Amino acid sequence: MPxxxxxxxxxxxVSPVELFIRGTLTFMLLFCLFRFVVxxxxxxxxxxxxLVLVIxxxxxxxxMAGEYRSLPDGAVLIGTIIGWSFLLNYLSFHFEAVxxxxxxxxxxxxxxxxxxxxxxxxxxxxxEELHEMLREHEIIDLSEVRRAYLEPDGQLTVIRNRRGxxxxxxxxxxxxKIQEIHMAHANPIQIQKYLKGVDYPTDKQxxxxxxxxxxxxxSVCASLDQLPxxxxxxxxxxxxxxxxxxxDHAEHGDDDTTGSRRH
Numbered sequence: 001m002p003x004x005x006x007x008x009x010x011x012x013x014v015s016p017v018e019l020f021i022r023g024t025l026t027f028m029l030l031f032c033l034f035r036f037v038v039x040x041x042x043x044x045x046x047x048x049x050x051l052v053l054v055i056x057x058x059x060x061x062x063x064m065a066g067e068y069r070s071l072p073d074g075a076v077l078i079g080t081i082i083g084w085s086f087l088l089n090y091l092s093f094h095f096e097a098v099x100x101x102x103x104x105x106x107x108x109x110x111x112x113x114x115x116x117x118x119x120x121x122x123x124x125x126x127x128e129e130l131h132e133m134l135r136e137h138e139i140i141d142l143s144e145v146r147r148a149y150l151e152p153d154g155q156l157t158v159i160r161n162r163r164g165x166x167x168x169x170x171x172x173x174x175x176x177k178i179q180e181i182h183m184a185h186a187n188p189i190q191i192q193k194y195l196k197g198v199d200y201p202t203d204k205q206x207x208x209x210x211x212x213x214x215x216x217x218x219s220v221c222a223s224l225d226q227l228p229x230x231x232x233x234x235x236x237x238x239x240x241x242x243x244x245x246x247x248d249h250a251e252h253g254d255d256d257t258t259g260s261r262r263h
Contacts, residue, residue, distance in 0.1 A: 012070060019076045023084075024080060106149040106157070107150040109130065113145055133156040134158065136156070144160055145159075146222070147225060159221060160218070191220055191242070195214070200232060200235070207232070207238065228241060
């Protein structure tokens with residue numbers, strides 16, 4: 001039985017600084033690659049996507065590891081990768097500017113039953129692929145879709161119309177009226193429970209994304225989707241946006257009625 005080379009097993013065979021630099025550069029290169037090039041393929045891997053990932057892993061191994069062979073070498077490299085991952089997650093959670101860089105915004109692919117061709121071309125999504133993704137949500141016709149978003153992890157989330165089908169679709173004026181009523185009766189206090197951790201000022205898409213991460217249902221996301229496209233400075237601004245004209249009128253009406261009774 002060959003003897004164990006303890007010094008070789010527990011000693012550094014490669015400079016720890018070199019391992020840190022190799023691990024850092026390789027991590028950042030792969031992060032940028034998946035963030036800006038192939039992020040859509042991470043959520044649903046096909047044969048070619050899996051092949052690309054395997055080849056990338058094999059090609060980056062030597063560049064990242066060099067000739068390390070001991071346990072401390074591996075520990076430094078693993079610690080470097082986990083450290084950068086934790087640091088990016090920490091900064092993304094506390095700073096919106098970093099979060100916008102590390103986590104792409106949800107991209108709308110279908111709005112009110114109509115495909116957004118520009119966004120589909122941007123992500124290189126063919127019509128067949130879009131319909132395949134919609135069928136996974138048991139949707140056959142685009143008219144059933146109110147909103148369809150491509151999420152940062154490559155998955156498709158869908159907000160259905162209340163009544164699918166082109167024959168059942170309400171006229172535009174009626175739809176707008178329904179949306180106004182829905183906004184007027186939205187419960188801002190209940191919705192604020194799903195917006196914990198939001199860094200203000202923020203926009204509507206960030207609010208929707210945060211609510212989904214907090215487990216909000218489709219009705220809450222639909223209510224947030226009806227907010228105006230603007231910057232919200234405080235949670236009070238969000239709550240105020242749910243206060244529709246009907247509530248203002250009702251409140252003024254109550255004031256007038258109270259005043260008349262006093263007189």
